Amino acid sequence: MKTIRIGGAQGFWGDLNDAPVEMAKKDDVNYISCDYLAELTLSIMQRQKERHPEAGYARDFIKALREMLPMIKEKGIKVLTNAGGMNVKSAVEAAKNVIKESGYNLKVGYVVGDDVMDVISDLRKQGISMNNMDTGESIDSILPHMVNANVYYGSEPIVECLEGGADIIIVGRSTDTALFLAPLEHEFGWKNGEWNSLATGILTGHLSECGAQATGGNYDYDWRNVPHPEDLGYPVAEVSEPGKIIMTKTKNTGGLVTVQSIEEQLFYEIHDPKKYLTPDVVADFSEINLEQIGKDRVLVEGVKGHKRPDTLKLCVGYTEGYRNVAYLPFSWPDALDKAKRAAQILDDRLTNKRLDAIEKRIEFVGLNSLHGPLADEIEQELNEVVLRVAIKTKTREEASKLTPEIAPFILNGPPASCFFGGRTRPAEVFALWPTLIPRDAVKLEAHVEEVK
Numbered sequence: 001m002k003t004i005r006i007g008g009a010q011g012f013w014g015d016l017n018d019a020p021v022e023m024a025k026k027d028d029v030n031y032i033s034c035d036y037l038a039e040l041t042l043s044i045m046q047r048q049k050e051r052h053p054e055a056g057y058a059r060d061f062i063k064a065l066r067e068m069l070p071m072i073k074e075k076g077i078k079v080l081t082n083a084g085g086m087n088v089k090s091a092v093e094a095a096k097n098v099i100k101e102s103g104y105n106l107k108v109g110y111v112v113g114d115d116v117m118d119v120i121s122d123l124r125k126q127g128i129s130m131n132n133m134d135t136g137e138s139i140d141s142i143l144p145h146m147v148n149a150n151v152y153y154g155s156e157p158i159v160e161c162l163e164g165g166a167d168i169i170i171v172g173r174s175t176d177t178a179l180f181l182a183p184l185e186h187e188f189g190w191k192n193g194e195w196n197s198l199a200t201g202i203l204t205g206h207l208s209e210c211g212a213q214a215t216g217g218n219y220d221y222d223w224r225n226v227p228h229p230e231d232l233g234y235p236v237a238e239v240s241e242p243g244k245i246i247m248t249k250t251k252n253t254g255g256l257v258t259v260q261s262i263e264e265q266l267f268y269e270i271h272d273p274k275k276y277l278t279p280d281v282v283a284d285f286s287e288i289n290l291e292q293i294g295k296d297r298v299l300v301e302g303v304k305g306h307k308r309p310d311t312l313k314l315c316v317g318y319t320e321g322y323r324n325v326a327y328l329p330f331s332w333p334d335a336l337d338k339a340k341r342a343a344q345i346l347d348d349r350l351t352n353k354r355l356d357a358i359e360k361r362i363e364f365v366g367l368n369s370l371h372g373p374l375a376d377e378i379e380q381e382l383n384e385v386v387l388r389v390a391i392k393t394k395t396r397e398e399a400s401k402l403t404p405e406i407a408p409f410i411l412n413g414p415p416a417s418c419f420f421g422g423r424t425r426p427a428e429v430f431a432l433w434p435t436l437i438p439r440d441a442v443k444l445e446a447h448v449e450e451v452k
Helices: 019-026 039-051 059-075 088-102 117-125 139-145 156-163 178-188 195-208 259-266 335-352 396-405
Strands: 004-010 031-034 078-081 106-112 146-151 168-170 235-241 244-249 282-284 289-294 297-301 304-306 311-331 359-365 384-393 427-438 445-451
Touching (some): 004 019, 019 059, 039 146, 059 106, 059 168, 078 178, 088 445, 106 156, 139 427, 156 178, 156 445, 195 235, 195 282, 259 289, 259 297, 311 396, 335 359
Antiparallel strands (some): 004 235, 106 445, 244 297, 282 304, 289 297, 311 384
């Protein structure tokens, strides 16, 4: 029986860059898919592109690709990634350059068309509402503050690249799962309408898209006993037929694949297990069964699929003011009391400066910076406490009022403090506007180019 092995070798932009290289070296996979994108990532990449027209993509991928090229050529591994971000064509040119340097003859595929920022106004004139999915508000209020607008598209144009013989495929804002579904459609001939088959590909992607989170990273169940966490293997999915997936990991690496680790990833970012919405299919995870069938091998079966939605998700990034964040550590004795007193002094000083803040947060790292008001009060004496102060304002000038107030605390605040983390600086706050858009409003183009 034909079996396709797909590895998930990146979970986000900034993940271990050695992971796809090690997978290509140590394992016998047919495909390696690398997911670099998130909503915030796109806004950051757009700002990079505005400053430097050749930037705006995940350059980490190009470094990894350079090291992977011998395995891509010798083993016939195909690599798919959304590292193209906001500048797919620049990412493609960078990839072509390293291929030329290697002397290999390979084909690079790419997809453009997910960036629809330039047509948002025209779509509004056509009567397409694009109201916020969470609040129902009209998009018109944020149009002057848009940074990026990207449609989440499915596997179809990626399959086109594979059918064109592409060895390396670079795209922008496809769904994470499309990077895994596309190879299975290509290999098994699955078509639109074969919903259970397509749902198998979506589940493959969902279990693999976050990298080592499925193989012992961020592992709640038994994190103390994860083998060799310094060398975590990344997930590999083996698919032979619709409805069944065997999850394992890169050979000869640390980490683990257990029913528990796969369960944790299965529930990640799932709002309704019966209706996991993607551009390709609505997947039903509600009757999935997991079985440990060997060391680091978990059988996943029972996924079903239903007709895909008529619309695509559009995520608009926009600016929502500025933030400024500062840290002040205080040492024993009375560390927490000192930090609380410093917070009050700082609050009074900002009031005297007539700070106009949209939001202000005062937290104590080690006490409540993660859990906020849900955190229990600590009675015992602490060795150290870090005061964290964050403000959000409408303008950069207003946010800057926090900056000159921090360093003076070393001499004029409660005792035993110091200044670390560098000078605080205001930064833009990016917000997300999730909405829907008709499929026919998006024009995607797939290309394949031979590189010699």
